[in-house]
Amino acid sequence: MELFLNGEPRQTRAADLAALLTELGYAEQGVATAVNGRFVPRPERAAVCLAPRDRVEILAPMQGG
Amino acid sequence: MRVFDMEIHSRLWLGSARYPSPAVLAAAVRAARCDVVTVSLRRENAVAGAGAPFHALIRELGVNLLPNTAGCHSVREAVTTAHMARELFGTPWIKLEVIGEGELLQPDVFGLVEAARLLCAEGFQVFPYTTTDLGVAERLLAAGCEVLMPWAGPIGSGRGLTDPFALRALRAHFPAATLVVDAGIGRPSHAAQAMELGFDAVLANTAVALAGNPETMAGAFAASTAAGRAGWEAGLMSARDFAEASTPVVGQAWLA
Numbered sequence: 001m002e003l004f005l006n007g008e009p010r011q012t013r014a015a016d017l018a019a020l021l022t023e024l025g026y027a028e029q030g031v032a033t034a035v036n037g038r039f040v041p042r043p044e045r046a047a048v049c050l051a052p053r054d055r056v057e058i059l060a061p062m063q064g065g
Numbered sequence: 066m067r068v069f070d071m072e073i074h075s076r077l078w079l080g081s082a083r084y085p086s087p088a089v090l091a092a093a094v095r096a097a098r099c100d101v102v103t104v105s106l107r108r109e110n111a112v113a114g115a116g117a118p119f120h121a122l123i124r125e126l127g128v129n130l131l132p133n134t135a136g137c138h139s140v141r142e143a144v145t146t147a148h149m150a151r152e153l154f155g156t157p158w159i160k161l162e163v164i165g166e167g168e169l170l171q172p173d174v175f176g177l178v179e180a181a182r183l184l185c186a187e188g189f190q191v192f193p194y195t196t197t198d199l200g201v202a203e204r205l206l207a208a209g210c211e212v213l214m215p216w217a218g219p220i221g222s223g224r225g226l227t228d229p230f231a232l233r234a235l236r237a238h239f240p241a242a243t244l245v246v247d248a249g250i251g252r253p254s255h256a257a258q259a260m261e262l263g264f265d266a267v268l269a270n271t272a273v274a275l276a277g278n279p280e281t282m283a284g285a286f287a288a289s290t291a292a293g294r295a296g297w298e299a300g301l302m303s304a305r306d307f308a309e310a311s312t313p314v315v316g317q318a319w320l321a
């Protein structure tokens with residue numbers, strides 16, 4: 001299916017958010033996630049099923065003022 | 066000084082953005098002996114993968130991390146970002162920014178108060194980036210914020226204290242609140258001015274990060290912040306309009 005990963009269209013075979021992170025090679029602890037504008041805490045990622053056109057945000061620590 | 070439940074030694078806080086390199090950022094933080102550094106969170110690029118090395122570097126510095134919600138224009142965005150930051154950085158601290166206007170990056174104070182109320186109720190320790198408006202400050206404190214971060218000037222402008230009277234009034238009106246001047250600080254003398262007004266700390270970013278030598282500038286800011294604070298604690302003289310001789314007049318010889 002196609003979803004939007006950090007604003008870009010992306011094909012995936014992952015059924016849930018945890019599987020998507022694994023597919024993309026992200027370290028579980030190193031990112032924070034949101035789906036369709038809602039925060040998904042780390043322990044809940046496996047329970048969040050993905051659907052076509054979902055907006056997935058994967059954020060990491062960055063410099064900030 | 067006490068900030069929520071933490072003992073903070075540095076009255077100069079630094080932002081971590083815009084440095085020429087992570088190594089220069091680290092050198093600046095060390096030169097300033099700074100123990101509060103602001104950070105952010107942004108979209109991770111799996112290929113570039115910049116997040117992990119930055120997080121490792123910043124953790125090695127051993128400072129208190131203050132994540133921000135920079136770039137958020139709505140309560141919902143800011144609250145969601147705060148949740149993500151809490152999980153990612155493992156801290157209840159959040160520098161709450163809800164931007165209301167893009168040209169000057171002025172806070173949306175209505176959204177700010179609402180977001181602060183929501184986050185404080187959830188156990189966040191909220192540091193709101195706000196204006197010098199006393200009514201807004203009152204509401205933020207009532208919402209549970211123990212620290213306020215009023216702007217001195219527009220973010221990144223380096224214009225210094227654009228309204229010293231408003232800052233002085235804020236300090237006088239809330240003598241017990243922890244007040245940290247945020248935004249607009251461009252020179253070490255600006256930091257000293259803010260501290261001479263009795264503020265508890267100053268946050269600087271661009272002025273240090275974009276200096277010709279950020280490490281040296283960080284040291285200069287630390288020195289001026291400490292000098293301003295010492296001046297405030299020592300008790301500053303009041304200004305007057307006309308001269309007043311400092312050398313005693315009594316005993317002066319008649320030589321005319």
